[in-house]
Amino acid sequence: MINIKVNDKDYSVDVSPDMPILWVLRDVLGLTGTKFGCGLGVCGSCTVLLDGKAIRSCITPVSLVKDQNVISIEGVAGEHSTIQKAWEELNVPQCGFCQPGQVVSALALLKENPDPSDKDIDTAMSGNICRCGTYVRIRKAIHLAASMKNELHNTKGV
Structure with a gap:
């Protein structure tokens, strides 16, 4: 189990530590606003905030977001x-x-x-x-x- 915070809510997800945060958002948490584009981190459609900094979620493993807050488009309000x-x-x-x-x-x-x-x-x-x-x-x-x-x-x- 990996503990993560997304849009100011705590979650425990049973996924591989190298799973990109994009797929955790979309497939595990059901937050489908963040889009898959190129899969290489160059198009920007998968951008989320990690403690206020823009990152490409398609190339960022979920293990790297521990103890940080991920803000997806659903959290922009x-x-x-x-x-x-x-x-x-x-x-x-x-x-x-x-x-x-x-x-x-x-x-x-x-x-x-x-x-x-x-x-x-x-x-x-x-x-x-x-x-x-x-x-x-x-x-x-x-x-x-x-x-x-x-x-x-x-x-x-x-």
């Missing part, structure tokens, strides 16, 4: 909902397949850099491939989410 609101407002998704990884990567970026430049966004998101080419809308949505977060921070305590 609450304070992070500004990203989802920005995505919806700008109608970012087209086919939608890559979007869970895009949203999670954007969240990691905004946690590290709450006011990113275009270059910062392009660099942070470069590992996430969108077959539909919605990169311009993704960049705009990240800027919008950043401004929404900044608005929230500026109005607290007023």
Whole structure:
């Protein structure tokens, strides 16, 4: 049994220690929002957060996530909902397949850099491939989410 934390909930899973966290999420825990794309960690569709850092779940063994919190797309809510609101407002998704990884990567970026430049966004998101080419809308949505977060921070305590 391997003890892991996913979306702030504790789980014990009976899997091989070298099973990629992607398959633990999808096949064992039933959290199918995280997508399988290339299986090599280069397309970004399987991106999840591991203690706030974007990782590729298709190449990360479950044994490496002990004592850390994995956030999948299902866990992106609450304070992070500004990203989802920005995505919806700008109608970012087209086919939608890559979007869970895009949203999670954007969240990691905004946690590290709450006011990113275009270059910062392009660099942070470069590992996430969108077959539909919605990169311009993704960049705009990240800027919008950043401004929404900044608005929230500026109005607290007023």
